Amino acid sequence: MRSVQCKGIAAIMFVMMLFTNYLYAQKKTNDKQAAIERMITARNYVFKAETVLPASPTINRQLTSDYDVKVSPDTVISFLPYFGRAFNAPMDPTKGGIQFTSTKFEYTQTARKKGGWDIAIKPQDTQDARLLSFSISENGYASLQVISNNRQPITFNGYITEKKTKK
Numbered sequence: 001m002r003s004v005q006c007k008g009i010a011a012i013m014f015v016m017m018l019f020t021n022y023l024y025a026q027k028k029t030n031d032k033q034a035a036i037e038r039m040i041t042a043r044n045y046v047f048k049a050e051t052v053l054p055a056s057p058t059i060n061r062q063l064t065s066d067y068d069v070k071v072s073p074d075t076v077i078s079f080l081p082y083f084g085r086a087f088n089a090p091m092d093p094t095k096g097g098i099q100f101t102s103t104k105f106e107y108t109q110t111a112r113k114k115g116g117w118d119i120a121i122k123p124q125d126t127q128d129a130r131l132l133s134f135s136i137s138e139n140g141y142a143s144l145q146v147i148s149n150n151r152q153p154i155t156f157n158g159y160i161t162e163k164k165t166k167k
Contacts, residue, residue: 036140036160040117043073043107047134047142048158054084055152067097067156069132069144070163076102076121078129080146080156088150098146098154100126136160 039045049067053060061083070077080098102123110118119134131147144156 032140033138035162036136036138039160039162040109040119040136043071043109044163045160046070046163047144047156048161049080049144049156050158051156052081052083053155053157055154056084071121072163074103076100076105076123076132078102078132082151082154084152084154086151098129098148100129102126102129 047069049063049069051060051062063081065081067080069080078098078100082097100123102125104123104125106120106122106124108120112118115138117134117136119136121132121134123129123132128148128150129146130149131145133145133147134142135144136142140160142158142160144158145153146156147153
C-alpha cells in the first residue's frame with residue numbers, strides 16, 4: 001500500500017514539474033517575441049546572415065564568417081558577401097560583396113496576417129543595391145533578398161538580434 005502511495009506522489013510531482021517547465025518555456029518565448037517586436041517597431045536591429053542562396057548555381061552555402069545588415073532609424077549598414085553573376089565588376093576589388101552605408105532610404109514595414117513582418121528598404125544613395133526585402137518571423141528568424149542593379153538577386157537566411165551599444 002505504501003509503495004502505491006509513493007508512486008502516486010512521484011507521478012504527481014513529475015506532472016507538476018513538466019507543467020512548470022512548460023510555463024517557463026512559454027514565458028521565455030513570449031519575452032523573446034516581445035523583444036523582437038520592440039526592435040522591429042523601433043527600427044533598431046541587426047540581421048545576422050547564416051546561409052546564402054545565390055540565384056545560380058542554386059547551392060545553399062553556410063556562412064562561416066560574421067556577415068550582417070545593421071538597421072537603425074537613420075542608417076543602414078550592409079556587410080554581406082556575394083556569390084553569383086555580376087554584370088559590372090567593381091573598380092575596387094575589396095568592394096566585391098554587398099557593402100554600403102546608406103543614410104537616404106525608404107523604409108516600409110508591413111505586419112503579416114499570421115505573425116511576423118515584411119520590410120522593404122530601398123537605399124537611394126548607393127550605386128548597386130536597389131532593394132533589401134526582409135521577411136521576419138515572430139521568433140526572430142529572417143530571410144533577406146537583395147536585388148541589385150548590376151547583379152543577380154541573392155537570398156540570405158539568418159536571424160534578428162539586438163544592436164550592441166558601444167560603451
